[in-house]
Amino acid sequence: MSLFITLEGPDGSGKTRQAESLLEHLRSLDLDVVLTYEPGGTPIGDQIRNVLFNLDNTAMDPRTEFLLFSASRAQHVAEKIKPLLERGTIVLSDRYFDSSLAYQGYGHQLNLQTLWEVTSFATQGLIPDRTYLLDIPVEEGIQRRKQGGNWNRLDAFDLELHKRVRSGYLQLAEDDKSRWEVIDASRPFDPVQESLRHSIVEFIKSRGLLVEG
Ligand code: TYD
Numbered sequence: 246m247s248l249f250i251t252l253e254g255p256d257g258s259g260k261t262r263q264a265e266s267l268l269e270h271l272r273s274l275d276l277d278v279v280l281t282y283e284p285g286g287t288p289i290g291d292q293i294r295n296v297l298f299n300l301d302n303t304a305m306d307p308r309t310e311f312l313l314f315s316a317s318r319a320q321h322v323a324e325k326i327k328p329l330l331e332r333g334t335i336v337l338s339d340r341y342f343d344s345s346l347a348y349q350g351y352g353h354q355l356n357l358q359t360l361w362e363v364t365s366f367a368t369q370g371l372i373p374d375r376t377y378l379l380d381i382p383v384e385e386g387i388q389r390r391k392q393g394g395n396w397n398r399l400d401a402f403d404l405e406l407h408k409r410v411r412s413g414y415l416q417l418a419e420d421d422k423s424r425w426e427v428i429d430a431s432r433p434f435d436p437v438q439e440s441l442r443h444s445i446v447e448f449i450k451s452r453g454l455l456v457e458g
Pocket of ligand 1: 341
């Protein structure tokens with residue numbers, strides 16, 4: 246029995262810090278958990294990440310971008326996620342294929358069916374057991390990223406794209422309520438972390454991986 250949980254959200258939703266704090270909490274419950282991330286998560290994936298985020302690569306076509314994210318993901322699944330799940334580890338990933346559907350699909354308006362076909366191939370059909378959407382209004386998210394000084398090539402795209410990404414995420418969550426849960430990430434850090442902890446612990450208990458107590 247293993248569990249694959251992903252965190253998704255628009256830029257500036259605070260996912261990465263939330264994921265780190267969540268990891269600490271789950272480990273304090275004696276759970277075997279590994280936190281990983283995309284794009285990257287493996288040595289090959291991290292090299293692809295450098296190509297994606299290189300500020301010199303502003304001319305990158307969205308198709309190229311999608312294929313690079315997918316290539317990084319294929320390696321991530323094969324080299325890291327699947328083997329961990331097979332040995333019973335709970336895998337928590339900061340972004341996974343829903344990021345591609347939201348950004349390259351809804352954001353850049355590439356054909357969703359095509360993206361889905363390539364994604365199924367890249368991931369060997371591995372779908373998360375549970376996905377949390379850290380939802381935040383676009384302007385707030387961008388503001389947070391600017392304040393944090395975390396500004397890369399992908400952030401430079403226009404507001405409309407980010408708006409499509411956010412509504413794309415909400416659509417994905419709406420389409421599969423059994424997998425997704427939407428968390429209001431416009432709140433301060435602590436209440437967001439509380440919501441995440443509560444929901445994940447309940448989920449893990451429902452799968453019999455954590456005894457009541
Ligand atoms: P990153 O620096 O990892 O920050 P964060 O996850 O905290 O936002 O940036 C990831 C960026 O890459 C983010 O703008 C979303 C984008 N992205 C895609 O467009 N498609 C994808 O498939 C993935 C995994 C990420």
